[in-house]
Amino acid sequence: MAEAISLSKADLTVVPAVPASVAVPAPEKSETAEKPRPARTPRPPRPNYRHIHRFPLPVNVHHVPSVIPHNPLSIISVALSYLTFLIYPPRQEIYTAYFDSATSSVHVTGEKTIRALWEMGFFGKGSLSRSEPNWLEQEKKRRGLMGGNTVEEATRKRRAERRQLKLERARHEKLAVEERLKAEAAARESGSVDGLSIDGAAEAAAISVERFSVKRAMEARYLERRQQAIQNKNNSESADSLQTTNGSSGHFSPAVEKKEIISNSTATLQSIEDDLDLDTLENEEHLQLSTEEAFFLVYALGALRVVDRDNNVSIPTPSLFSLLRHHSYYPARHDSSSLEADDPFMISYVVYHHFRSLGWVVRSGVKFGTDYLLYNRGPVFSHAEFAVIIIPSYSDPYWSETEERREYADNKQARSWWWLHCVNRVQAQVKKSLVICYVEVPPPDDSSEDIGAELGRYRVREFMLRRWVPNRTRD
Amino acid sequence: MADADEDAVRGTTVEATQIEVDLSDETQDFRLLNHLNFLTDTSSSSLPRRGEKDFEPNPTEFQADVLSASRQAMHNALAHPRLHNPKTQVIAIYAPEGPPPAPAVTPGQDTAKTPSRGASVSPDACVYVPSPKGQYFKSMGQADRKGVIWLLPEEALYLLERGSLDIRWPTSITGGTTVEEGSEEEEEKLSIPMSLQAAYTCLIGRGGLTLERFTVFSSLKRIGYAISRAPGWDESTEVDDSVDEHSRHAYTQPLKRGAGLAGILGSIFNWINDPKSTSSTAAGPVIGYGIHRNYADIYKKLALIPWYDPTLTPTRNSLNTSSPFRVIFYVYKPSTPIKKSALPPPDFRIAVINTREQTTAPTLPELSALLESTPLDPPHGEKMARQMYMRLRHGYRNVILAVVDQGVTSFLRVADVAFGKERLYEGANVPTGPKKGGNFRKKKR
Numbered sequence: 031m032a033e034a035i036s037l038s039k040a041d042l043t044v045v046p047a048v049p050a051s052v053a054v055p056a057p058e059k060s061e062t063a064e065k066p067r068p069a070r071t072p073r074p075p076r077p078n079y080r081h082i083h084r085f086p087l088p089v090n091v092h093h094v095p096s097v098i099p100h101n102p103l104s105i106i107s108v109a110l111s112y113l114t115f116l117i118y119p120p121r122q123e124i125y126t127a128y129f130d131s132a133t134s135s136v137h138v139t140g141e142k143t144i145r146a147l148w149e150m151g152f153f154g155k156g157s158l159s160r161s162e163p164n165w166l167e168q169e170k171k172r173r174g175l176m177g178g179n180t181v182e183e184a185t186r187k188r189r190a191e192r193r194q195l196k197l198e199r200a201r202h203e204k205l206a207v208e209e210r211l212k213a214e215a216a217a218r219e220s221g222s223v224d225g226l227s228i229d230g231a232a233e234a235a236a237i238s239v240e241r242f243s244v245k246r247a248m249e250a251r252y253l254e255r256r257q258q259a260i261q262n263k264n265n266s267e268s269a270d271s272l273q274t275t276n277g278s279s280g281h282f283s284p285a286v287e288k289k290e291i292i293s294n295s296t297a298t299l300q301s302i303e304d305d306l307d308l309d310t311l312e313n314e315e316h317l318q319l320s321t322e323e324a325f326f327l328v329y330a331l332g333a334l335r336v337v338d339r340d341n342n343v344s345i346p347t348p349s350l351f352s353l354l355r356h357h358s359y360y361p362a363r364h365d366s367s368s369l370e371a372d373d374p375f376m377i378s379y380v381v382y383h384h385f386r387s388l389g390w391v392v393r394s395g396v397k398f399g400t401d402y403l404l405y406n407r408g409p410v411f412s413h414a415e416f417a418v419i420i421i422p423s424y425s426d427p428y429w430s431e432t433e434e435r436r437e438y439a440d441n442k443q444a445r446s447w448w449w450l451h452c453v454n455r456v457q458a459q460v461k462k463s464l465v466i467c468y469v470e471v472p473p474p475d476d477s478s479e480d481i482g483a484e485l486g487r488y489r490v491r492e493f494m495l496r497r498w499v500p501n502r503t504r505d
Numbered sequence: 506m507a508d509a510d511e512d513a514v515r516g517t518t519v520e521a522t523q524i525e526v527d528l529s530d531e532t533q534d535f536r537l538l539n540h541l542n543f544l545t546d547t548s549s550s551s552l553p554r555r556g557e558k559d560f561e562p563n564p565t566e567f568q569a570d571v572l573s574a575s576r577q578a579m580h581n582a583l584a585h586p587r588l589h590n591p592k593t594q595v596i597a598i599y600a601p602e603g604p605p606p607a608p609a610v611t612p613g614q615d616t617a618k619t620p621s622r623g624a625s626v627s628p629d630a631c632v633y634v635p636s637p638k639g640q641y642f643k644s645m646g647q648a649d650r651k652g653v654i655w656l657l658p659e660e661a662l663y664l665l666e667r668g669s670l671d672i673r674w675p676t677s678i679t680g681g682t683t684v685e686e687g688s689e690e691e692e693e694k695l696s697i698p699m700s701l702q703a704a705y706t707c708l709i710g711r712g713g714l715t716l717e718r719f720t721v722f723s724s725l726k727r728i729g730y731a732i733s734r735a736p737g738w739d740e741s742t743e744v745d746d747s748v749d750e751h752s753r754h755a756y757t758q759p760l761k762r763g764a765g766l767a768g769i770l771g772s773i774f775n776w777i778n779d780p781k782s783t784s785s786t787a788a789g790p791v792i793g794y795g796i797h798r799n800y801a802d803i804y805k806k807l808a809l810i811p812w813y814d815p816t817l818t819p820t821r822n823s824l825n826t827s828s829p830f831r832v833i834f835y836v837y838k839p840s841t842p843i844k845k846s847a848l849p850p851p852d853f854r855i856a857v858i859n860t861r862e863q864t865t866a867p868t869l870p871e872l873s874a875l876l877e878s879t880p881l882d883p884p885h886g887e888k889m890a891r892q893m894y895m896r897l898r899h900g901y902r903n904v905i906l907a908v909v910d911q912g913v914t915s916f917l918r919v920a921d922v923a924f925g926k927e928r929l930y931e932g933a934n935v936p937t938g939p940k941k942g943g944n945f946r947k948k949k950r
Contacts, residue, residue: 387809425868
């Protein structure tokens with residue numbers, strides 16, 4: 031197994047250099063692996079993320095020159111800096127977004143604002159991108175206006191390659207089974223009944239060896255294919271012929287293959303259309319902020335103002351607060367309906383604010399089945415280490431006063447073991463630590479207009495959950 | 506045949522050594538049992554490895570052969586005669602009434618001679634071993650003053666199940682010829698052995714032993730852990746210290762600006778930085794529109810939400826928890842030296858939950874009470890001091906939930922953490938290096 035892997039790696043590095051010698055059988059290639067590594071096409075340098083994302087929040091910070099006790103001049107420079115700020119206070123940029131009541135989300139369309147909110151604190155998500163709003167760039171690259179690859183393209187390519195490998199594997203396994211059947215039939219005809227069953231285990235070894243060689247052959251073959259594909263492209267052959275030569279065998283259903291062919295042909299059609307409107311490429315993407323992000327930017331940082339889309343009037347913070355609380359239900363509640371202490375927005379915002387105030391970059395965890403993901407500094411720097419699920423807790427005596435309330439609270443805080451195991455297993459698979467975040471819901475209180483006081487009544491408590499495997503803690 | 510299998514074994518060594526693969530999740534290839542030599546040779550220490558999987562049936566005879574070979578191997582392993590050497594046979598007697606009550610100790614007489622003996626036999630013990638021998642009694646059983654070892658029902662059942670103990674029905678039940686007190690050997694010869702079924706019937710349900718608890722006990726015992734009952738075993742003993750309010754005080758309040766000179770100076774600087782005092786937690790923005798000097802101050806101002814600080818709560822009495830969220834087993838690693846008379850603090854504390862009775866995951870009060878009943882175990886050591894993620898994952902108190910769903914046990918480690926105690930914005934925790942390298946753990950998917 032280990033040999034096979036190292037060999038395939040050697041192949042991978044060598045093949046681009048020797049396009050003509052693809053027919054060379056796999057075992058001989060290990061010799062060529064000793065050759066010096068051919069120079070790869072230089073990768074475009076990574077952007078300097080440290081510089082781009084040097085501000086953790088979209089708020090300007092002005093450092094004061096430090097006071098040095100034995101240097102009286104330093105005091106003057108400090109005083110001067112304070113004076114300049116008094117006379118000419120620096121302007122804090124306030125960005126604009128609008129609230130879309132139909133989708134209960136906050137949209138940002140200004141190009142500058144989108145970049146600012148993404149670069150300083152990783153707020154929002156591009157509506158047409160995976161995460162960072164880079165649709166325009168992606169589109170330009172796709173149409174050949176810019177060099178390099180986008181992350182989305184890299185993912186797509188990786189997935190296609192993996193799929194191809196799987197098809198190849200399935201094909202080889204099918205071939206192996208067919209050969210085995212033929213051999214068995216031949217053995218049966220020749221009359222030697224015991225030829226197969228007696229040394230069945232010996233054949234087990236044979237087939238496992240065979241399987242590894244299948245893997246090896248498969249990889250060599252795959253590389254060969256890729257080489258061909260590149261050549262085909264260079265000769266500007268149509269993509270469809272490539273499709274038919276490639277893995278249409280194997281035992282994937284014909285429907286899947288057909289779909290692939292269709293998608294391929296539409297892609298070619300698309301590229302023809304693209305050639306027509308190269309000049310008129312406009313950014314059709316906007317940044318979508320979650321309600322928690324928007325409210326944090328407005329209420330906590332004062333870096334954003336949310337505008338009502340209908341009448342272009344900026345929404346004051348208290349009204350935005352109740353608006354978002356009403357819109358945290360589906361369908362959204364009417365403005366006149368009363369606010370509840372356990373509005374979903376309240377509970378999720380409390381947790382969002384809590385982790386943001388500790389310096390974490392909080393982003394949605396929906397792709398891992400959790401409420402939030404916690405990034406240290408930001409997604410471009412490191413993977414999220416923690417995944418947070420939120421469970422409301424109704425431990426205040428108010429919630430157990432009457433039978434009706436008790437039932438309501440029980441309903442709201444009950445989670446099944448199966449759900450918990452599911453979430454936990456997924457997090458283990460993606461190597462994240464699961465954090466259960468309980469939010470204690472206070473009794474309802476309508477009198478308060480003070481948002482800070484309202485938020486302060488909620489309490490947050492975190493637990494770390496992970497599987498315990500007794501076999502691994504025995505030492 | 507054996508050679509061929511070993512070839513297959515060698516092929517899969519790489520996969521088998523990957524710790525990320527959970528061995529318990531794999532299907533077993535029982536053909537490997539064929540060349541297990543522990544049955545004949547106890548000196549060999551190599552464990553069997555697993556073969557390769559076929560994921561779907563195909564019409565080849567080869568696959569059918571492999572399957573039948575595997576079945577045959579399992580059959581052979583099960584059919585292997587298991588012999589009990591009469592020298593190592595341990596005989597125990599079932600005592601449905603439990604141990605005799607300890608005689609009232611006359612002061613000054615017995616206590617000086619044998620202070621520890623006899624006093625420690627649990628009233629739940631119901632099987633006694635008149636002449637104990639072998640290694641099992643190092644971590645199991647309690648001796649009474651006569652040197653007879655009394656076993657708890659789960660211990661007796663576990664030993665019976667693994668063939669290390671021969672439990673006999675007492676003569677009081679079988680009604681055999683009454684034997685004189687001294688001739689125990691006679692009694693052993695005449696008594697009737699108890700079947701496994703009978704043992705399950707008699708012992709499960711005795712003194713709070715449920716099938717779930719026994720499943721957890723025996724599965725941990727089998728892989729080498731030593732286990733003792735925790736004080737919370739008996740569900741009926743509940744103490745109410747009325748400390749429920751304790752956890753309420755453990756929440757940090759948002760910090761208020763202090764009085765005194767520092768407070769005055771602070772407010773002056775505040776005024777300079779934000780002369781119109783736009784900072785307001787009531788209507789926002791919390792940090793105001795003024796001039797900010799550094800991000801740490803901004804983050805400090807943002808701290809509005811009270812969070813739980815586990816170091817502030819006193820440890821509550823472990824009996825002040827409600828079933829099933831209470832610690833019932835103390836578990837010791839195989840490496841921990843155990844002395845039955847003076848048990849060290851356990852390595853793990855386990856609560857056993859039956860999902861068919863407790864259908865929902867714990868709520869905050871339940872989990873909070875359970876964790877408060879365990880001692881404070883803050884992160885320690887040089888490695889933890891260096892790595893924030895490790896500190897957070899370790900937590901301040903921890904407990905293990907054994908969630909048994911109709912015989913399938915999942916162990917979950919729950920730890921009390923406080924993200925609020927790790928201020929990420931202070932800069933010391935900033936990881937270095939690019940994303941690809943994997944800063945703290947292995948590469949992620």
